[in-house]
Amino acid sequence: MSDELPGYRPGRHVADDFGSVVADLVGTADRERIARDLHYLVVARLDATRVLVERSREESDPAAAAGLLDEAVRTIEQTKDDIREAVFEWRQSDDSSLAAEIREVVETYASLMKFAPAVDFVGPIGQIPERIADNIVPVLREALSNIARHAAADAGEVALRVTDEEVVLTVEDDGVGLSTRTSENGLRHARRRAETLGGSLEVHQRHPRGTTFAWRVPLR
Secondary structure: OOOOOOOOOOOOOOOOOHHHHHHHHHOOOOHHHHHHHHHHHHHHHHHHHHHHHHHHHHOOOHHHHHHHHHHHHHHHHHHHHHHHHHHHHHHHHHOOHHHHHHHHHHHHHHOOOOOOOEEEEEOOHHHOOHHHHHHHHHHHHHHHHHHHHHHOOOOEEEEEEEOOOEEEEEEEEOOOOOOHHHHHHHOHHHHHHHHHOOOEEEEEEOOOOOEEEEEEEEOO
């Protein structure tokens, strides 16, 4: 293989390093450079695929030719998956205001607790409808406030998950748990917000200790 082939290294699949490069790209705020560099990367992988196919045509050994074609197919499939992942990350970075607000709220309440909850986002957060997104931060504040005042926890996690059907905000801790009265009084606004949107609020004990707060709202 010629050294002039972009991105190719002998003994390595052509698309192996694509994902790591994309991860570096989506971490920058310079979206124009992301678009330019991503474009060049895709072109490079397409060029690599073309060269593999051309070499398979010139190869006299059928087994070697089949191997080159298999490599081309793997490159196409891997690149397709990586582009899909990059577009997903790009969409999140394009509308990161909600994610930034959530992290800010978590950091604020971390100063009132013994720990900083882990934060996890799953799914297209930037596509949450405004009518739902406007409720998420106030609900999160209510949940974290209850942990800070009543849970005596040492660790916790905040997760916002978006599927085709619903949006789910989950807050977990390893504390002593909430009494029924505390749960109902302290979380009544969160429950009302969920019910107004056709959703629900579930609060239950974890084992061996702790509480799970799950606020879910349907997208349709």
